[in-house]
Amino acid sequence: NAGVMQNPRHLVRRRGQEARLRCSPMKGHSHVYWYRQLPEEGLKFMVYLQKENIIDESGMPKERFSAEFPKEGPSILRIQQVVRGDSAAYFCASSPNAAGGTDTQYFGPGTRLTVL
Amino acid sequence: ILNVEQSPQSLHVQEGDSTNFTCSFPSSNFYALHWYRWETAKSPEALFVMTLNGDEKKKGRISATLNTKEGYSYLYIKGSQPEDSATYLCALPGGSYIPTFGRGTSLIVHP
Numbered sequence: 001n002a003g004v005m006q007n008p009r010h011l012v013r014r015r016g017q018e019a020r021l022r023c024s025p026m027k028g029h030s031h032v033y034w035y036r037q038l039p040e041e042g043l044k045f046m047v048y049l050q051k052e053n054i055i056d057e058s059g060m061p062k063e064r065f066s067a068e069f070p071k072e073g074p075s076i077l078r079i080q081q082v083v084r085g086d087s088a089a090y091f092c093a094s095s096p097n098a099a100g101g102t103d104t105q106y107f108g109p110g111t112r113l114t115v116l
Numbered sequence: 117i118l119n120v121e122q123s124p125q126s127l128h129v130q131e132g133d134s135t136n137f138t139c140s141f142p143s144s145n146f147y148a149l150h151w152y153r154w155e156t157a158k159s160p161e162a163l164f165v166m167t168l169n170g171d172e173k174k175k176g177r178i179s180a181t182l183n184t185k186e187g188y189s190y191l192y193i194k195g196s197q198p199e200d201s202a203t204y205l206c207a208l209p210g211g212s213y214i215p216t217f218g219r220g221t222s223l224i225v226h227p
Contacts, residue, residue, distance in 0.1 A: 004159075033214075033215075035217075041219070042205070042217050042218065042219035042220055043160075043205070043217040044217075045214050045215070045216070045217075048214055056214055058214075059214075091159065091160075093160075101147060101148055101209060101213060102148045102165050102167055104150065104162040104165060105150075105160075105162070105207075105215065106162070107159035107160045107161070108159055109158070109159050110159060
């Protein structure tokens with residue numbers, strides 16, 4: 001049973017380019033969470049999705065950032081026109097039910113984005 | 117925004133020492149608390165989920181207690197080993213049941 005998979009593991013972009021981060025949840029999990037870890041900071045919630053729906057995007061910047069979790073395929077976090085401040089580690093987690101209750105979240109290995 | 121505090125921020129101990137650290141949270145509207153272990157260059161892994169006041173969970177040399185009335189949980193490690201070196205995170209659901217993570221306690225166990 002494969003765990004949560006994220007790709008790419010490392011991504012380098014120049015300012016102004018687009019970054020696409022992919023997350024495949026564990027089999028049977030329909031809830032996906034994206035987090036960002038900035039240097040010297042903890043995990044910050046960005047967005048919570050279920051299949052084809054954004055449930056809560058309160059932690060995601062209003063501009064340049066978007067997320068989706070289509071019926072088929074992985075969840076994608078998209079950052080347009082990247083800036084140096086977007087450099088961070090982006091983690092995806094999945095759970096079988098809403099993880100805010102007693103269900104545990106299972107984390108992927110993260111994507112480390114570097115913006116030159 | 118739910119305020120989840122962890123202390124200390126970092127901790128250095130010698131192999132064989134026992135240690136503990138704290139996760140503090142608002143005692144009102146408590147639902148559940150999760151502890152995670154996060155090794156460098158890996159992803160966070162779940163240790164415990166705790167729901168009831170007075171809960172005590174144990175996994176090997178690691179145990180945790182919960183006091184929801186006063187708003188804290190302790191994580192204990194007995195006889196620390198170098199492989200216990202990691203950041204230990206606690207998380208609680210806040211608004212919309214979105215987990216809010218503390219900043220973690222970084223534990224380094226010296227051989």
